[in-house]
Amino acid sequence: MVVGFVAGATGFTGKALVAALAQGGHAAVAHVRPDSRDLAHWQEYFGALGAQVDTSPWQAEALAETLKNRRVTHVFCCVGTTRARMKAQGAAQNSYEAVDYGLPKMLAEAAAKAGCVTRYVYLSSLGAGPGAKGAYLQWRWRAEEAVRGAGVAWTVARPSFITGQRDQERTSEAVAAKIADGVLGAIGALGATTVRDRYRSTNDARLARALLRIGLDPAFANQVVLSDELQR
Ligand SMILES: NC(=O)c1ccc[n+]([C@@H]2O[C@H](COP(=O)([O-])OP(=O)(O)OC[C@H]3O[C@@H](n4cnc5c(N)ncnc54)[C@H](OP(=O)(O)O)[C@@H]3O)[C@@H](O)[C@H]2O)c1
Structure with a gap:
């Protein structure tokens, strides 16, 4: 199960x-931070999907206990x-180091434990990689390295832009994705379909299905999965 x-x-x-x-018939546990101002909303929202809500604090010991008590088989860190x-909301608490690196690392170590x-x-x-440009991608790379070294079987997914109907629209991201898809469409028409498939945007539902598929498939254990595979 x-x-x-x-x-x-x-x-x-x-x-x-x-x-x-x-929807796939699996048990789903939605982690919501305990201090969320919208906890009641999320209880109702995830309850309607048939999922449970967990509000364990972001602390290594507490997370390891939770995963163990709930007999979690698959962890997805988004x-x-x-x-x-x-x-x-404050630069220190919400920095790439604290969130994009610190939380995936803590959760991976808890999963191993x-x-x-x-x-x-x-x-x-x-774009995450050892020579990545910019703080965001550099911290992503460090997080990937921490996940790979945590002692649990891992899969790293590297999507391109994620588009779709967000609660709060991110205009710059949506525009960048449209431009990229437009350019890539032209490139694809010229025959460079590999480049087009690697960099074109995905959407939330398609990406979610792909994350689930690669998470359950033994062939993707300890693999980095690039954007084109996540489009399937
Ligand atoms: N958007 C893109 O085009 C794109 C492309 C490639 C990769 N990615 C990466 O994919 C991931 C998911 O993207 P998304 O667009 O789904 O992200 P999103 O909508 O911004 O969701 C971010 C999640 O992280 C949680 N979070 C943020 N700060 C936190 C903190 N300090 N403590 C605890 N939880 C915190 C949020 O919780 P709350 O709701 O409680 O704040 C939320 O659940 C991101 O990490 C992003 O970098 C995004």
Whole structure:
């Protein structure tokens, strides 16, 4: 029996992933931070999907206990901050180091300690790598390295832009994705379909289905999965 634990469940991809788990007939646990101002809303929202809500604090011991007690088999980490969050909610607490690196690392170590987790799927980003440019992709790379070294079977997913109907529209991301898809469409028409497939955008539902598929498939254990595979 698959018991999927989704960290970042309240986010754009996380919500779709909880839905995909539940629709697939799996037990779904949506992690919501305990101090969430919208906890009642999330209880109702995830309850309607047939998922459970977990509000364990972001502390290594507590998370390991939770994963063990709930007999979680698959952990999906979809957390991430933004520059807007840093500005609005405090730069230190919401930095890439604290969130994009610190939380996936803590959760991977907790998953290893719990002993019941057979796969840890980390949602990273296309462009993450040792020589990546910019703080966001550099911290993503460090998080990937921490996940790979945690002692649990892992899968790292690196999607390109994630588009779709967000609660709060991110105009710059949507525009960038449209431009990229337009350019890539032209490139594809010229025959470079590999390049087009690697960089074109995906959407929340398609990405969620792909994360679930690669998380359950033994062939993707300890593999980095790029954007084109996540389009299938
Ligand atoms: N958007 C893109 O085009 C794109 C492309 C490639 C990769 N990615 C990566 O994919 C991931 C998911 O993207 P998304 O668009 O689904 O993200 P999103 O909608 O912004 O969701 C982010 C999630 O992280 C949680 N979170 C943020 N700061 C936190 C903190 N300090 N403590 C605990 N939880 C925190 C949020 O919880 P609350 O709701 O409680 O704040 C939310 O559940 C991100 O990490 C992103 O970097 C995104």
